[in-house]
Every structure is written in structure tokens, then in C-alpha cells.
Amino acid sequence: MYILTFDIEEWFHILDNESTRTEEQWSCYERRLDQNMELIFELLGRNKQKATFFCLGWVAREYPHIIRRIHEHGYEIATHSYSHQLACDQNRKEFSDDVRRSIGSIEEITGEKVKAYRAPGFSFKEKNKWAFEVLAENGIEIDCSVAPSSNSHGGFPSFRHVKPVWVEMNGMRLKEFPLNFYRMAGRNITFSGGSYFRFLPYGMIYRMMQRSDYVIAYFHPKDLDKDQPVIEGLSAIRKFKYYYGLSWTLKKLERLITDFEFTDLRTAVERYDWRHCAVQKLSTQ
Numbered sequence: 001m002y003i004l005t006f007d008i009e010e011w012f013h014i015l016d017n018e019s020t021r022t023e024e025q026w027s028c029y030e031r032r033l034d035q036n037m038e039l040i041f042e043l044l045g046r047n048k049q050k051a052t053f054f055c056l057g058w059v060a061r062e063y064p065h066i067i068r069r070i071h072e073h074g075y076e077i078a079t080h081s082y083s084h085q086l087a088c089d090q091n092r093k094e095f096s097d098d099v100r101r102s103i104g105s106i107e108e109i110t111g112e113k114v115k116a117y118r119a120p121g122f123s124f125k126e127k128n129k130w131a132f133e134v135l136a137e138n139g140i141e142i143d144c145s146v147a148p149s150s151n152s153h154g155g156f157p158s159f160r161h162v163k164p165v166w167v168e169m170n171g172m173r174l175k176e177f178p179l180n181f182y183r184m185a186g187r188n189i190t191f192s193g194g195s196y197f198r199f200l201p202y203g204m205i206y207r208m209m210q211r212s213d214y215v216i217a218y219f220h221p222k223d224l225d226k227d228q229p230v231i232e233g234l235s236a237i238r239k240f241k242y243y244y245g246l247s248w249t250l251k252k253l254e255r256l257i258t259d260f261e262f263t264d265l266r267t268a269v270e271r272y273d274w275r276h277c278a279v280q281k282l283s284t285q
Contacts (some may be wrong), residue, residue, distance in 0.1 A: 001164075001272070002209070003177070003216045004262040005144070006040060007118065008033075008055040008066070011222035012231065013084045014242065015121045019233050023058070023083065032228060033059070036221030037066055039250060041073065043224075049257050051075055052265035054118045054144070057082030057102030060109055067109045076266045078116035078142075079103055087119040087145065088128045096134045103138060116265055118218075119145035122179055124156055129169070129282050136172040142269060143167070144216065146178040149188040161280055163214045164272055169282040175269065176280065180215050182208040193218035198245030202252055209260055217262065224250045 012029040014020045020029075044051055053070050055077055060067050070077055081087070082102035087095055103114045117140045124131055124145040135143055148159040159178065167174045181188040190196055191208050192215050209215060222228055226247040230239060263271075 001214050001268055002260050002262045003265055003268045004049065004051040004257065005118070005216060005218050005265060006051055006053050007080050007120075007218060007220050008037075008053050008059050008070075009080065009084055009220060009222075010059075011036070011225060011228045013056070013120075013222075014231055014234075015084070015086060017231065017234065017238075020231060021085075030229070032225060033063055033066065033221055036225045037069075039224045040221060041069070043250065043254055043257075044073075044075075047254065047257055049262060050264040050267065051262075052078055052116065054078045054080035054116070055106060056080050056084055057098075057105035058084065060102075060105035064109050067106060071110045071112070076116075076264045077106060077110060077112070077114065078118065078144075078265065079106055079114050079140075080118050081120055084120045086121050086123040087131055088123045088125045090128075092130055092134060095128070095131055096138065099134060099138050099140070103140075113139065115140065116142040116144065118143070122147040122155075126156060126158055129156075130284065132167050132169050132174055132282065133172055136174055140174070142175045142177065142265065144177045144179075144265070146176055147181075147190065148178050149181060159280060161278055163278075164268075165277055166274070166279040167282060168279055170284060175274065177216055177265065177268070179218075180212060182212060192216065195241045195244070197252070198223070198249055202255060205252075205256070206259065209256070216265075217256070219249075219253060224253070226250075 011032050012020050079102040082098045106114050146156050146159050148162050164177050167176045181190045
């Protein structure tokens with residue numbers, strides 16, 4: 001089961017960085033989302049490919065025409081939060097307000113229920129696992145926020161499952177599609193999106209895909225923007241992480257969706273046998 005998703009945000013939505021934290025700061029940067037979305041629409045249309053779009057509520061406010069176009073094309077729309085902040089840095093009320101605001105912003109445009117959520121930076125951790133309850137309280141049925149190993153922004157190593165699973169907590173139940181990884185040289189490589197996808201040779205990614213029966217690929221409009229400006233003040237390591245390989249990501253992604261059969265999240269939910277899948281039980285302790 002291979003699932004294709006996009007996180008719809010601007011090029012300057014860089015997490016854990018002092019100059020790109022607030023909406024006031026975002027107003028200082030040029031807008032590039034329209035042109036980058038065209039690349040995605042053309043790519044998917046050319047290959048007759050389904051995908052799920054996790055959209056910021058901020059994008060719904062600033063670019064309502066983009067949300068309408070995604071909806072008119074028949075693609076599934078989910079939420080990626082409202083203000084693109086790490087969920088593990090928010091308290092319960094802040095997180096709940098953000099989720100509710102993001103859902104309302106999108107549903108006001110599409111007129112359809114938002115069923116799925118992904119936290120910026122896959123930022124669900126042991127310390128904020130109450131976030132699953134908050135999602136259920138706000139009508140979310142499917143989550144894609146768990147990285148079941150350590151990563152730079154989140155990481156939930158105690159989450160035992162690396163395939164779709166039920167999450168149960170205090171009487172609520174939620175479908176979880178965790179981030180996949182490939183075990184190599186003692187490390188968990190999340191090869192299906194982000195910097196690893198740009199760093200690794202395509203032949204290596206191809207072999208990892210062949211050996212994986214579950215992959216949830218995730219990309220951003222900025223991943224396809226080889227001409228985007230460089231954010232000032234980033235360390236050399238972070239510059240390398242965010243900008244290396246941009247010139248060939250679009251061709252690499254097209255090759256991926258040509259070589260493998262992808263679908264969107266809602267189709268994967270329909271096809272999956274939830275009656276016999278595992279259950280991850282969480283407690284508030």
C-alpha cells in the first residue's frame with residue numbers, strides 16, 4: 001500500500017527557526033505557493049495520480065483559491081494545522097484551538113468534512129499524546145502525525161507500530177497512519193519524503209520501496225521549487241538539509257509515481273482491513 005500526500009504550506013514555513021515562527025514574520029517574505037502548486041497540479045494531472053493534500057488553515061485564509069482548486073480537481077483535503085507550529089510545543093488548549101480553527105477554515109471553503117490531520121514536523125510525542133483525544137473531540141477520524149522513531153521535531157519511539165493501526169485512549173478510537181521507515185545500518189531511514197528523498201540516489205529509494213509493503217510519501221510545494229530564496233540565519237547543516245537536491249526533486253518524484261502505484265489516503269482507508277489490524281493502546285499516565 002503506497003499513499004501519496006502533500007503538505008500545503010509556503011516555502012518559508014520552516015519549523016524551529018527564530019525568523020520564521022510567526023505570521024508577522026511571514027508577511028516579510030515573498031509568496032511562491034501559487035507557482036509551486038501549478039507544478040503539483042501538472043504533475044498529478046499528467047500522471048492521472050490521486051493524492052491527499054494536508055492544508056494549513058493559514059493557506060485557506062491567504063489562498064482560498066488554492067483550496068477551491070484542490071477541491072474542484074477531486075483531491076482529498078485534510079488539515080496540517082492552522083498556524084504551522086510544533087504540536088509538542090503547544091498546550092492542550094492551544095492545540096485544540098489551532099485544530100478547530102484549521103478545520104473551520106477549510107470546511108468553510110469546501111463545504112465538506114475534514115477527516116484527517118497531520119501535525120507539522122510529525123510532532124506527536126509521548127509527552128503530548130493527549131493530542132489524539134483532542135483530534136477525536138474535534139471530529140478528526142484519521143491521523144498521520146506519528147514518526148515511530150526519533151526525529152528532529154518529534155518522534156514517538158514507544159509507538160510500537162509502523163503500519164496503519166487503531167489508537168485507543170480513554171474510550172476514544174482513531175485510525176493512525178504512521179510514517180514509514182527503512183532499517184539500514186542501524187538507523188531508521190524515512191526515505192519517502194523530506195530531505196532523505198532528496199539526498200538518496202533514486203536506485204536506493206527504488207529498492208527500499210520494493211522491500212516495503214507500506215509507504216506514506218509526503219512532499220511540500222517548496223520541495224519542487226529549485227529557485228526559492230534561502231532563509232537567512234540558518235546553520236550550514238540546515239541549509240544543506242532544506243536546499244540540497246531541489247533541482248531534481250520534481251523529476252525524481254515523477255519517476256517514483258510512475259514506477260509504483262500510489263493512491264490517496266481516503267482510498268487506503270477504504271481498502272484497509274480495520275477489523276483485523278493491531279491496536280495501540282495509550283494511557284494518560
